[in-house]
Amino acid sequence: MSEITFKERLSVEQVEEANDLAPKFQEDGLIPVVTTDYTSGELLMHGYMNEEAFKKTIELSEAVYYSRSRKTLWHKGATSGLTQIVKEMRIDDDQDCVWLRVEVQGNGASCHVGYRSCFYRSVPTGDAFFEKNGELAFEESEKVFDPKEVYGDAPNPTKL
Template identity: 45%
Template sequence: MIIHIYAKVSLGKINHFIRFYIGGVSALEKIRFDNSGLIPAIAQDFATGEILMFAWMNAESLALTIEKQQAVYYSRSRKKLWFKGEESGHTQLIKEIRTDCDNDVILLKVEQVGGIACHTGRKSCFFQKLDNNKWHAVAKILKDPKDIYG
């Protein structure tokens, strides 16, 4: 039997939420968070392989993502958890979670609900392409952000 125990560990100004297992090993033990307690996370469309967005996660958001099988990020500007799609309805359902060879980057393979990952109303946040030393938008807006966020 596996029992989940959550512990809030304070290291200086950084609070780490660590999931311990009795009778197993925590998936978070392997992850190498930076000095701020964060790890970069890339969301990729599971079906097409297209990169949708980049965000940050902390231990708590990664644990919640694993538990809920929905993307939860950490907003550095707001200093709080960001449940993707909380306002827009454009949630990300987790299909796979991977880490790189150094265990310091997370890759979320997701099903993007509503087909829009970017707050600009586009499928991907990576819609700008450098061409002749100028940035150009190469993806259309699928829905006006005013209609998404009000």
């Protein structure tokens, strides 16, 4: 397979109107990624890619992210079997955000906590925020898998 390369960003017109893939990584070398279910459109997760993860995702047609907490590449599903097969990969107008539309293997979960989506709670807004004392509401009532069975006693990758 040929080496995947990105074009140099030369002009606004080139970035916004041409066919050149010239992603803009943030100062920390990362680009945000929003991931949704290919069929339903459900928002599954938000993550980041560095240049290597971006290229690996293109190469494998499977989601590869960069874990900011572990400071390493994270091939989604390598441990859990919940691989995200990329059915479509899009980039926004100024090429500083990626949208993955994926088919999740295994039981369909994308959240390391065990829920299908990482967005399993809602935040009340307006007057409801104060009426509910700002408490989050669970929108998913059952976990798809038990994280301890899948990951063992590995430390939670989320930093507090």
